[in-house]
Amino acid sequence: MTSLDIFLWIVFPYISMTIFVLGHIYRYNKDQFGWTAKSSQFLEQKRLRFGSTVFHWGIIFVFLGHVGGLLIPKLWFDTIGITDEYYHFGAIWFGGLAGLAVVVGGFFLFLRRVSVKRVVKNSSPSDYVALIMLGIVVLVGFTNTAGYTASGGTFDYRVVIGPWVRELLTFQPSQAMVASMAQAPIGFQLHVTLAFVLFAIWPFTRLVHVFSLPLKYLNRNYVVYRNAKPYGTPKTKTKYDVSSK
Amino acid sequence: MKIKAQFGMVMNLDKCIGCHTCSVTCGNTWTNRPGTEYMYWNNVETKPGMGYPKRWEDNDERKGGWQVKNGKLELKAGGKASKLLNIFYNKDLVQIDDYYEPWTYDYEHLINSPEKEHQPVARPVSQLTGEYMDITWGPNWEDDLAGVHETGKQDPNMRNLDEQIKFEFEETFMMYLPRICEHCQNPSCVSSCPSGAMYKREEDGIVLVDQDTCRSWRFCMTGCPYKKVYFNWKTHKAEKCTFCFPRIETGQPTICSETCVGRLRYIGIVLYDADKVLEAASVPDEKDLYEAQLGTFLDPYDPEIQKEALKQGIPADWIEAAQKSPVYKMAVEQRIALPLHPEYRTMPMVWYVPPLSPFMNAMGGQVNTLDPNVIFPTINQFRIPIDYLASLFTAGDSDVIRKVLQKLVAMRTYMRYKELNKEFDRSILTEAGMTEETAEEMYQLSAIAKYEDRYVIPKSHREDAGDMHLRQGTAGFDFMEACRSCMGGSPQDADPLSYYESGFWRELDENAPKGF
Structure with missing residues (x-):
């Protein structure tokens, strides 16, 4: 195990995750105003329609696939009777399809961003960085699924990358897993490392809107009232009451 | 019984002369910033006409407001779950071209142009792209029935007329319709906002957008049937008429009312x-x-x-x-x-x-x-x-x-x-x-x-308000610039589009008191 291995598979991921967490906390506290999805639909929507819809739905399923593949131990799948064959069939076809949606949708969004004048003029450097970085990670990941696993690659990320990620997240990195990460095919190594680069820039781009998915809306009263002087309640250091209708 | 007080306005259309003074003073007060050039929180339409934005009253297409479905009141554009499922692309969104593409003129050319056979002209320049453009629609394109023989038939109110109105000189008619946000009792924009950024003030009914909480989901724009919630394309946030709450709170009428030449506006509470x-x-x-x-x-x-x-x-x-x-x-x-x-x-x-x-x-x-x-x-x-x-x-x-x-x-x-x-x-x-x-x-x-x-405007009882410091930034536009060039300070940017580059907002937002 070289020091480069330790850096790539322990030090750098932790640096990235630290930036990810602290960056979000910092930005949330300091830049509520900038924390938006930065929608450009108002300026151009014909070309946004396909790209945005396909990309976003694709990436939701890609995310769920990663949760299933990395955070849920292989043992769990084995126990409920999902064999390796079944799992890989699902991973390749559903994962591949979702990945394809992300690649195609993302490509349309990229073309739109660089060719529609109104959108180009209204894009910040961070928009390009986020889009390109995300694109590279996705392309490498998709190549792994479509070009390696689907064409008979034998590397099982569920026994290497999965446990390694879980060890990282539980702050128990082991030499054994670092060593096997160092042996993983280059495509997977690249995908993982680039993903951690993406996580490190994430809090400083528009990608923060992922954490603003407004699920609260589902069980909220339609009309929101805010009260400058809550009737009958003493002055307290609370935020606005969002009282019911 | 839950008693609430609500500000309202009456406009006596008999007196409106269509001078647009209200629109101009409102614009000077609230929307003279990059990203808001196209907005007229107060606008005056000549009726009949398509309006601003085009055909805003065609609610079958625009999907604003509420409808009664199976005896239940539901948002016309779709309920909560349908909104979240369509959050990546709002199929009913009004486009900026339906308002109009904002432009300025290439005034510099008048001064810098070398000597030529003909006088130099200031060509229109799009404020969205910075390129020369041909103006084909504007905020008052239909002023005083201009072009109404073309556009008047597309006024959604015309389809309810029994007799076929011909837009011929002898038979035509017109009236002015000044419009601001309606500050509705049952606001569908507020109800459409998934983030909870839009709210109605409990004490006086004024509807505002919390600029810090707005996340750019843009359903409010579809939700408002009057199309009076606008999208700032520079900040990516919704903005709307504030009923000039800083004036109202101190007992002064809104700026559109104060400056109304015809004195046709009335403000009071119910x-x-x-x-x-x-x-x-x-x-x-x-x-x-x-x-x-x-x-x-x-x-x-x-x-x-x-x-x-x-x-x-x-x-x-x-x-x-x-x-x-x-x-x-x-x-x-x-x-x-x-x-x-x-x-x-x-x-x-x-x-x-x-x-x-x-x-x-x-x-x-x-x-x-x-x-x-x-x-x-x-x-x-x-x-x-x-x-x-x-x-x-x-x-x-x-x-x-x-x-x-x-x-x-x-x-x-x-x-x-x-x-x-x-x-x-x-x-x-x-x-x-x-x-x-x-x-x-x-x-x-x-x-x-x-x-x-x-104007019978009771002052707000701010002395009883809760902690005002915590509410900084939730009520309006505290990020608005003061007059940068007139204070003898830094020279104005040559390119207005560069106002917001390089962390401009972050710097201004340093004081936002938000907890995690």
């Missing part, structure tokens, strides 16, 4: 029962919505209401203001003001006195009689068709319009006879449901229209 709003907005027949909304208003003279209002924390001076309120007088007591498009079921709070117009009669000259049977039928021959007004203000109920116009005509006739010291036959007043006192009162309020009668 007390209403919030528990009745849902029921009133859900009545099955659209034509009942006007009466249903009036039914939510409470009588500020009723001692029981006063007692209950005080108990619920409405300040005594606000109850007094509700009694003097011109909005209450014109909408409830005199019944000459009507809500704009009540069929959207948002229960709007900017009401309009419909305009009189010359009648196209065969008699010629003045009708010099007091006989109601002669005078009132002329209303049906007004140049502005009753059905057109009904389409705007009463969901198509032309009887209500006719009654209002009767009152306006009866009041004028009564006052004319009174000024001339002539014998007056009261039957014309009786027929219109008025007495001499009410006619006199209507005259005082609409013709004399003293400043203190037009």
Whole structure:
């Protein structure tokens, strides 16, 4: 195990995750105003329609696939009777399809961003960085699924990358897993490392809107009232009451 | 009973001369920033016409407001789950081109141009792309019926007219319609906002966008049937008319009202029962919505209401203001003001006195009689068709319009006879449901229209407010720039588009007191 291995598979991921967490906390506290999805639909929507819809739905399923593949131990799948064959069939076809949606949708969004004048003029450097970085990670990941696993690659990320990620997240990195990460095919190594680069820039781009998915809306009263002087309640250091209708 | 106070406005359309002073002063006060060039929180439309944005009243397409489905009130554009499923692409969104592509002119060229055979001209430059553009639509493209022979037929109000109106010179008609945010009792924009960034102020009913909480989901723009929530394409946040709350809180009228040349705007509060709003907005027949909304208003003279209002924390001076309120007088007591498009079921709070117009009669000259049977039928021959007004203000109920116009005509006739010291036959007043006192009162309020009668604005009781520091940034536009060039400070940017680059916002937002 070289020091480069330790850096790539322990030090750098932790640096990235630290930036990810602290960056979000910092930005949330300091830049509520900038924390938006930065929608450009108002300026151009014909070309946004396909790209945005396909990309976003694709990436939701890609995310769920990663949760299933990395955070849920292989043992769990084995126990409920999902064999390796079944799992890989699902991973390749559903994962591949979702990945394809992300690649195609993302490509349309990229073309739109660089060719529609109104959108180009209204894009910040961070928009390009986020889009390109995300694109590279996705392309490498998709190549792994479509070009390696689907064409008979034998590397099982569920026994290497999965446990390694879980060890990282539980702050128990082991030499054994670092060593096997160092042996993983280059495509997977690249995908993982680039993903951690993406996580490190994430809090400083528009990608923060992922954490603003407004699920609260589902069980909220339609009309929101805010009260400058809550009737009958003493002055307290609370935020606005969002009282019911 | 849950008593709430609500600011409202009445616009007396009889007096509007379409000068756009309201739009200009509003623009200078609120929307002279990059990203807001195209916005007119207050705009004046010439009707008939497509409007601003184009065909905003075509609600089958625009999907604003509410509808009753299976007896239940639901957002027309879709409920909560459907909104979240369509959050990546809002298929009903209005585009900036429906308002217009904002432009400026290449003024520099007038000065820098080398000597040429012809005079240099300042060509229009798009503020979205910075490139030269041809102007094909603008905020007042249809001013004073310009091009109405083309666009007038696309006015959604025209489809409700029985007779086919021809846009020929002899037969055409027009009126002005100044519009601001309606600050509805049942706001569909607030209800459409998934982030909870839009809110209605409990104490005075003003609807605002919390700029810090807005996440750019843009459903509010579709949700508002009046298309009065705008998208700042620079900041990616929703913005809208604030009812000039900083002025209102100190007892001053909104800037559009203050500067109105025709003095046609009235501001006051009404007390209403919030528990009745849902029921009133859900009545099955659209034509009942006007009466249903009036039914939510409470009588500020009723001692029981006063007692209950005080108990619920409405300040005594606000109850007094509700009694003097011109909005209450014109909408409830005199019944000459009507809500704009009540069929959207948002229960709007900017009401309009419909305009009189010359009648196209065969008699010629003045009708010099007091006989109601002669005078009132002329209303049906007004140049502005009753059905057109009904389409705007009463969901198509032309009887209500006719009654209002009767009152306006009866009041004028009564006052004319009174000024001339002539014998007056009261039957014309009786027929219109008025007495001499009410006619006199209507005259005082609409013709004399003293400043203190037009604006009865109780000051807000900020001394009782909670911790104001925590609320910084939640009520409006504290990020707006002061005049940068006029303070002798830094020179203005050559390119207005560069205002917001390089962390500009972050720097300004340093003080935002938000917890995680």
